[in-house]
Amino acid sequence: MHKVEISKAIVDRVVARRGKLHLFDSLDPKKTALLVIDMQNAFVAPGAPVEVPAARGIVPAINRLAAELRKRGVPVIWVQHENSKDGSDWDGFFGRFIAPESRAKATAALTAGSPMQTLWRELEVTRGDLRVAKNRYSPFIAGASNLRSLLEGKDTLLIAGTKTNVCCECTARDAMMLDYKVVVLSDCTAALSDDEHRATLENMIQQFGDVLTADEALARLG
Numbered sequence: 001m002h003k004v005e006i007s008k009a010i011v012d013r014v015v016a017r018r019g020k021l022h023l024f025d026s027l028d029p030k031k032t033a034l035l036v037i038d039m040q041n042a043f044v045a046p047g048a049p050v051e052v053p054a055a056r057g058i059v060p061a062i063n064r065l066a067a068e069l070r071k072r073g074v075p076v077i078w079v080q081h082e083n084s085k086d087g088s089d090w091d092g093f094f095g096r097f098i099a100p101e102s103r104a105k106a107t108a109a110l111t112a113g114s115p116m117q118t119l120w121r122e123l124e125v126t127r128g129d130l131r132v133a134k135n136r137y138s139p140f141i142a143g144a145s146n147l148r149s150l151l152e153g154k155d156t157l158l159i160a161g162t163k164t165n166v167c168c169e170c171t172a173r174d175a176m177m178l179d180y181k182v183v184v185l186s187d188c189t190a191a192l193s194d195d196e197h198r199a200t201l202e203n204m205i206q207q208f209g210d211v212l213t214a215d216e217a218l219a220r221l222g
Contacts, residue, residue, distance in 0.1 A: 001057040001187060002164075004198040006205060014205055023210040024156075024181060027220045029072040033154045035139075035147075036062060036188075037079050037161030037168050039123055042109040042116040044162070049109040049116065054190035054197075055162040056120070061188045062160050063124045065214040069158075072221055075130055077150065078119060081167065082133040085111045089135050137167045140174035148178075156181040158217055159209075160188035165196040173208050182209030183217055 015021055039062070042048050044055045066076045087094030087107040098106050109116035112133070119125060132139060132147045139145035151157075157180050159172050168189050176182045184204045191197040205211045212220070 001061070002054060002190065002194050002197045004186075004194045004201070006198070006202055006211065010202045010206065021205070022212070024183065024220060026222070027156055027181075027183070027217065029069075029074050029221045031154050032069075032156040032158065032221065033075045033077055033151060034066060034069050034158045034160065035077050035079055035171065036066070036123075037159065037171060038081050038163070039078070039120055039161050040080050040116065041118050041120055042081070042114075044120040045116070049105050052162045052190055052192055054192070056122075058160070058162075058188050058190050059120065059122045061185075061214050063122075065158075065160070065185070065188060065218070066124065066129075068218055069221075070126065070128070074158075074221070075150075075154075076126075076128075077130045077132055077147070078123075078125065079132045079134055079139055079145070079147065079161070079171075080117065080119070081110055081135070082112050082117060083107055083110045083135050136170075138170035138174045140171065140178060151180075154180075157183070159184045162190045163196070164189040164191040165200040166191075169200045169203065172204060176208040184209055184211050185214055185217060186211050187213045 042050050043052050132145050134145040136144040139147040157175050159168050172182045172184055201211045
């Protein structure tokens, strides 16, 4: 788990701008959903093709949070990245950002049915949870997933998972611009470095949503 804090300069800037640090004093559990992004073997398992080692460290916090949210009637939605076997459904990424000799390994890990596509074994998933497959960083991109159809009646999203600065951040940005209230969970998200993790948290709290720990979010949910 990352041990980082938002810098004092950013805190001071936010407070000066809106008069307080945190956006939300309370959250309505009836209108809230938890999105857990990309906590599948491809990103979490040791030695995986796109491994984020710190992601294993956030598993206990995600499990504890999800269990408490279920008690409050908050849906837990596991969002998993999934592309076609050859990556042709997102050539703008696989055809440009991945070297040709590495492309097959990367796409195979993110193909439906691959062992790498399975949620990490230490995650506590229940039968009542929901699952969504996405083929872009953000599930809110048109055609990327069916997530929005599952969020009817929800206006608040808690964001957990990995990478903080890629799929979690893209999801949070798009959600805010679709008028959802967004909370990025600082102890339930993971990146490849502390600097990348901190940078996203500082972006989020300034422009896109609140940044809270799991315990702080639970306290606001009552």
